Amino acid sequence: MSAPGRRSSTFTRLLRHGFTDPSAAERLLGTPELAAVRGNPVLLDALGATADPDLALLGLVRLVEAQDEGERRVFLDTLVSAKPMRDRLLGVLGASEALGDHLARHPRDWHALVMYEAADLHPGIAEFERCLADATDPVSLRVAYRRCLLSIAARDVCGTTDVAQAAAELADLATATLRSALAIAGKAAPEDAAMCRLAVVAMGKCGGHELNYVSDVDVIFVAEAADGADEDKALRAATRLASHLMRICSETNIEGTIWPVDANLRPEGRNGPLVRTLSSHLAYYQRWAKTWEFQALLKARAVAGDLALGEAYVNAVSPLVWQAAERENFVSDVQKMRRRVVDNIPAAQIDRELKLGPGGLRDVEFAVQLLQLVHGRSDATLHKGSTLGALEALSAGGYVGRADAVQLDEAYRFLRSMEHRIQLYRLRRTHLVPQDEAGLRRLGRSLGLRTEPVAEVNRAWRRHASVVRRLHEKIFYRPLLDAVAQLAPGEIRLSPKAAGQRLEALGYADPAAALRHLEALASGVTRKAAIQRTLLPVLLGWFADSADPDAGLLGFRKVSDALGKTPWYLRLLRDEGAAAENLARVLSAGRLAPDLLLRAPEAVALLGDPEGLKPRGRAHLEQEVLAAVGRADGAEAAVAAARGVRRRELFRTAAGDLIGSYGTEESPAEQDPGALVDRVGNALTDLNAATLAGALRAAVRAHWGDRLPTRFAVIGMGRFGGHELGYGSDADVLFVHEPWDGVDEQEAARAANTVVAEMRRLLQLPTSDPPLLIDADLRPEGKSGPMVRTLASYAAYYRRWSLAWESQALLRAEPMAGDADLGRRFVELVDPLRYPKAGLGEDAVREIRRLKARMESERLPRGGDPTLHAKLGRGGLSDVEWTVQLMQMRHGATVPGLRTTRTRDALAAAREADLIAADDAAVLDEAWVLATRVRNAVMLVRGRAGDTFPSDGRELGAVARYLGYEAGHVGDMLDDYRRTTRRARAVVEERFYGAA
Structure with missing residues (x-):
């Protein structure tokens, strides 16, 4: 084979083994120094397994070249024959250019990697001190x-230690180095060493046993005079020793630097x-220290010098740390400090910042430290120096969810591994992720990402950073945390005696019963009990900020018992927004919302969702109800399903009303009571309309399948039609039908009446839910008239027999369920009656006034206080509504804004049309809103409808709390109500009884 062919084959092999510059690698492999091992396949395999094979080969060649001939032969033989040493050495050379430089300068240091005894796999301070014992100068x-660092790095890159163990070894090496540096300083100035006791206390990552490869080592120096020495002279001597120690570690010489020693965490800083x-x-700490200084002391650990003095310092400041x-x-303050750190990151670096940026290491560390400091006052298991150790303790104690803790642990380990590998390359203090492809490739491969290292490391980094950021926001800004921090130490973990005294002081009427509830909820060693012990001290305070703390605690126990085996329940209260405070407010506010919740405990999940308490629209509700009805087997099951939706939505509305009225620290009380009233009225109207639509569908399916022989519509009347329902309101309705073409009128009438009867039967089935009562007494001829009429029959009746009161009642007529077109035509039919073109004649006005006066005299309960009856009393709902309705009937034909079923909207339109003075309109609106809120409050508090203030003291206090009054101000509430309604009555006297 020709030389080019051979070269091509080697070139391909080098590419396959991960070399990015095969040509340069070929040249390096061809050097004479590697002749003895060049053809050995294990060498190429080992190089290919490193983070950067090109860098590893270059470092190997430099190391071989630096050795004399005898040493080189021993080294090469060991390299080929000893796999552990080969993997360690080449692993370090492929990950760290700086340690490659060190080996080139000190070629015999490779012996540190030849063999590890079992005891040496995780060396401690003593082993490192022995390694540094011969050092006599900087x-x-x-x-x-660096020789010790070489061994730590070798274990790290080969996976013999994990990232937490490597960080602990680096901290132990730093400890041994500080001791050696202090010994060198002491030998240089023995007089100073004899004059004082000097202790070095490690802070930060060194103190927490989680040091980086390259990091400032934060310390605090504590000194005392030696026996017989003058204190001032001793402190000056100690200062000289401390300064010399810092120079030994921090100054740069021919061998570089070790790391800066930073003493700026000391009192008053630099x-x-x-x-x-x-x-x-x-x-200083007792008088002047700031919050961040106590956070810094969390990891304080005596490491060098006079260890007894250092331990005395740690023991003395520890109580201050746990009181911070x-x-x-x-x-x-801690939260603001974290935000300031992020704000100070240069914009060009924030997306590469591994430590300080959003989703970085500091997000984990700050969240963990904040939880430690808040909960560690009463739980010594949280007194841990390391982040991962503290996170494990927080999870074990139930302060952090298991799944969240696992995710944070994994993310923190991955981010710390990235940080280690980035720093290890050139042993420089940096937390910026490389931008160049070569750096990212080396980083990815060092972390075991070999397929597409650049893409994989970026994906993994972003994924873990996203997890950290999400969990940091969830844990670090947890509202419950601030509430726990505000408790006195004795309130966090209570003895039975102390608990009883605290319960009595908080206003619990039956401390003994309350204590039994606490013991049932929080006793034992289960995780559930641990989380309850965290929640309950805060919840007790929130319950106490109500008219009935005992009811709140009892309700919480019942809900907790019902959801005790549901894994998300306590996690929700601990972690999610204001869920715990919201639940406390709801449970202690009265009977209605807790009763609804206990029948559907899973609805507690709504309290943790920022959008969960917003009412859902009618279209959405009707779709859900009709779907549930469609799935049900039989009419009764169908209505039961519709009631289930109604129960949940009633709770949503009631909870949102209570929380909106009381407010929480996270969500202050809404300023406009009218907005709360409108929201409740609209929500209840939409909910009842959807429920009626479900009952109608169930009734039709039970008798006729999918199609009724006649069109059918439900018309809302009264508060229902006006979107002004309260929690205890009946649904006033009219029923109208119209036969389909070709259907016999009698058959259609029988079908319509059957549907009405079936709807009423289904909705009146016994249930523990608040009833939805259909009241059709506003129909033509009242109770004597037919329950349902055709549209033509309504037209004939109204044309011939309609009375003034019926026209007035029709002011609130609005279609609510059934055939939309038929409902629209009913409205068109009645518009001329309720908004007569000619207005109202004097006879009609006199009749309306007469009816109003008669109602006041006959329907107000005997013995009732007319100044405190929300519906019929002076300046109450009836006064305001009749006044507004009179204006609607007189001017509705010419003022379009008056053609509305809603009292407040009609009043606003009258004001805009100058039919009533703005001040008078405001007085009426305020009284109407207040009276409506009183009725809603009575139902929320007592669980049953009522038009007057409760007589029971606690119930009256709960109504006052709902209306925005602090405890003990019930009298102010009643005075304000009387004053508001008295002013409204004066307007009514003028505008209703005195109007021309």
Whole structure:
């Protein structure tokens, strides 16, 4: 074979083994120094397994060239015969140009990679101290340090250690190096060493046993005078020793540098003295320290010098660290600090920043440290220095979900591995992901990504960064965290006696029963109990911020029992937004919402979704209800399915109303009560309309299959038609039908009446849900008239017999279910009656006023306080509505805005048309909204409808809380209600009774 042919074959083999410059590799393999091993296939295979085969081969050639002939022969024999040594050496040479340079300068250091004893696989501080023992000056210390670093890197790149073990070994090597550097400094100034006790305390990653290959080593120096020495002189001596230690490690000489020693985490930073006594440190921390300084102390560890003094320092500051979360604004300060770090990253680097950028290592570290500091006050298992160790403890204690912890652990390990490999290449302090293809290729291959290393490493990095960012946002900004931080230490883990006293102080009426609930929820060693122990101290406070804390805690126990085996329930409360606070507000606000929740506990998931409490539109609800009805087997099952949807949506509406009224720290109370009233009225109207549509479909299917012999529509009346339903309102309706062409009218009438009867039967089946009662008493002839009429029959009746009150009732007529076209034509039929072109004659106006006065005198409950009856009382709903309706009937034909079924919209239109003064309209609107909210509050609190304020003190307090009053201000609520409705009555007297 010709030379070119042979070259071509070698060239191809080199490409196959991962070389990017086969021509250069051929030349290097052809050097005389490699003649003895050139043809050995194991060498090429080993080179091909490295992160960068070209770099590994170049480093190998330089190492061989640097050796004398005798050493070279031993080295090459070992290289071929000893696979462990070959893999370690070439693995390091292919990953680190800097360590290749070191071996070229110190060619005998390859012996450090020949053999590891079992005990040497994970060396500790003592082993590293022995390796550095012969170093007597800065130069020899650097050489010995790099030799140790060589062995750590070899274990790392070959997978003998994982990233956490490698980081711990690097921290142990740093510890041994600090001790050697201090010994060298002490030998250089024995008088200083004799005069003081100097302790070196490691901080940051070195203190936490998770150091990088190249990183500042953060330290704090603590000193005391030796026996008999003057303190000032001792501190000056200690300062000289500390300064010399820092120079030994930090200054660059012919062997490069080790790493900078950074003492800027000391009190007052670089402006403060380098060395302080223990008492001086404590005085500073107790009086002046900022939040971040306690976070920095989290990883403090005595590493060099006088270890007894260092341990005394750590023990003295430790209580201060675990009290830091009690500082005002602690959580928000830590969060702001993290945001500042991101904001200070240069724009050109933020997408490459592996450590500080969004989704980077700091996101994990800050989240873990914040959780440690908040929960570690009462749980010593969280007192861990390393990020991964603390994350494991947080997961075990239930403070972080298992799945979240696993994902964070995997992501952190991958990102730290990337950081290690990037720094290892040139032993430079950097956290930027390479931009060049060669650097990305080397990085990907070093991480075991060999198929398409550049694309694979980018994908994996972005995937893990995305996970970190998502979980960081979820954990780091968790609202529950701030609430836990604000608890006093004794409130976090309570003894039974302390718990009873706290419950009584918080306002629980039956502390003994409350304590039994706490014990049932939080006793034991299960993960569920652990999470409950985290939640309950905060929940107790939220329950206490209500009129009935006992009911809130009892409801929470019932919901927890119902969902006890559901894995997402406690995780939701711990992790998701304001879910826990929302649940506490809902459970302690009254009976209606908790009763609904206990019948459908899975609805608690709505409380953790920012969109979960927004009402769903009628089209969406009707689609869901009709689909459920269509799947059901039989009419009763169909209506049960429709009721299930209604139950869930009633809870959604009630919960959203309560939370919107009370507000939370995350979502303050809405400022416009009218917006809350409108939202509730619309939501309940849409829900009841969808439920009626489902009942209608079920009734039709039960008797006629898919098609009724007549068109059929349900017309909403009263509050139903006005979109002003309350939680306890009946559904006022009219039923109208029209036979299909060719269908006998009597057959159609029988079908329509059967449908109405079946709908009413189905909706009146016994249930524990709030009832949906159909009231058709507003139909022509009232209770004496037929339940359902044809459109023509309605036309004939209204043309001949219609009374003023019926025209007034029709002001709120609006189609709600059934045949849309028939409903539209019914509206066209009644429009001339409710908005007469000629307005109202004086006789009609007098009749309406007479009916209103009669209703006030006859229907107000005997003995009731007319100043506090929300519907019929002075300035209540009836007053406002009749006043507005009178304006609608008199002017609706000429003012289009008045042609609406909604009271507030009609009032606004009257104001716009100058039919009522703006101030008077505002007074009426305020009174109507307030009275509506009172009725809604009574139903939410008592679980049954009512038009007057409750007489029970707790229930009255709960109504006051719903209306925005603080505890103890029930009297203010009643006074404000009377004042508001008195002003409204004055307007009614003028506009309704006195209007011309």
